[in-house]
Amino acid sequence: MLVLFCLPLLAAGWGLFGQVSGGDAAVPTPAEGVFYGSLSSSHVGGVTVLDPFAVLQVIAASKSFDVAWLVGALPVLVVYGLVRGRAFCGWVCPVNLLCEAVDRLRAKLGLRVTERVLPRRVKVGVAAGVLALSALVSMPVFELFSPISAINKGILFGSVSGALTLAAIVVVECVWGRRVWCRAVCPLGGFYEVLGRAGLVNVRIDHAACVHCDACSRACLADPEILAPALAGDDVIVRAGDCMACGACVDACPAGALRLGVGRPSAGGARAKGDTCDAVGAEGKGGEVSA
Ligand code: SF4
Ligand code: SF4
Structure with missing residues (x-):
């Protein structure tokens, strides 16, 4: 999934779109492909697909509503609602990949950690808090500290702005317990938990x-x-x-x-x-x- 989301932009950066189209006049952008975007917003064959939690934050922050946002979020709502909401966490989210790498590191180093599990329902409250705070400060708050964006921006643009969040997740995985972020903190996980209960x-x-x-x-x-x-x-x-x-x-x-x-x-x-x-x-x- 990470490759799927990163490749169009990386390919554009390497000039591959220009080579494929072959024309001198063609501007090599990912928009020339059938798929490009991020986990928050992507374009599939010309159709815009939006992360419903990002849409909720934008609605809260802007105090406005555009039916196009709902149309963009609908495919995601239907797929995860039918399959299982947190299938996103298990199969799509790059943070899970990061945590699996930490699992392997822990196993390799023989690092034994006493698991101190936090109440998993906390993340539903965090999701509600993020929406309330987005309304209060008029900006989508999760995007400020989202480790998902941090990984994407790090790979695509070499950005280190989210390094602190990622480092905090890794340290907690090593000294506190497995999947603390995913189990108890991530607001996106809280949102998908509620969405996918009938999956x-x-x-x-x-x-x-x-x-x-x-x-x-x-x-x-x-x-x-x-x-x-x-x-x-x-x-x-x-x-x-x-x-x-x-x-x-x-x-x-x-x-x-x-x-x-x-x-x-x-x-x-x-x-x-x-x-x-x-x-x-x-x-x-x-x-x-x-x-
Ligand atoms: S019960 Fe736990 S280990 Fe099994 S599929 Fe669900 S999340 Fe994964
Ligand atoms: S308790 Fe053991 S045997 Fe039973 S379902 Fe779990 S792993 Fe399988």
Whole structure:
């Protein structure tokens, strides 16, 4: 995803657009390609696609509304609303990539950190606070300290303006605990958690296969507690909006009891309904799908 967003601008910087078009008069800009932009605002085949949280900040800051903003944000709202909001965090956000690099560094250095998990709901409050502050100071506040923008600007323009935020995230990862920023602080994560609570891509559990080793909870990048209802047999999927559908728990499970699936089976009743993933599938096909 990082390459996808960075390549058009880098290619323009290297003069590749000019070479492709071949004309002397052509101005080599990324706009000549089918895709360019950033995670906040991009253009796909001439259509503008906007980050809905950035749109909310602009609405709050400008105290105005343009229907074009809503049209631009709609594709993102629909995709993440249907798939799973925090799939953005698991699969798209470059901060996750940075944190995975820190994970590897920690493992290589044998750095053991006592995990001190912060309440994950804090980030929803941070998101609300960012919107309120944007209205108060009449500017989109998250853009001032967003590590996502910092990574993009660093790669594309060699900017070090966001280095402090990135350094703070790395230090906290090394001395405090895994994914503190993503789990508890990031307002974008808070926004996507709320947006994707009814997402259709879920982790499913086969209770009969589970040997209760807890490897999945230890691997979870969002918060181990989101797996608790499924592991306790109270649910057949990981339902929490915080699940990023990252699949780390699926990879970690030694018993093959977890898998990523599509659908929204009703909550509860797992044991009574046969205690297996097949029961989940049957339930989903039977029409008991809740939004
Ligand atoms: S429950 Fe599994 S898929 Fe969801 S965030 Fe945790 S590790 Fe990733
Ligand atoms: S890793 Fe697999 S077997 Fe172990 S507790 Fe989680 S679901 Fe059960």
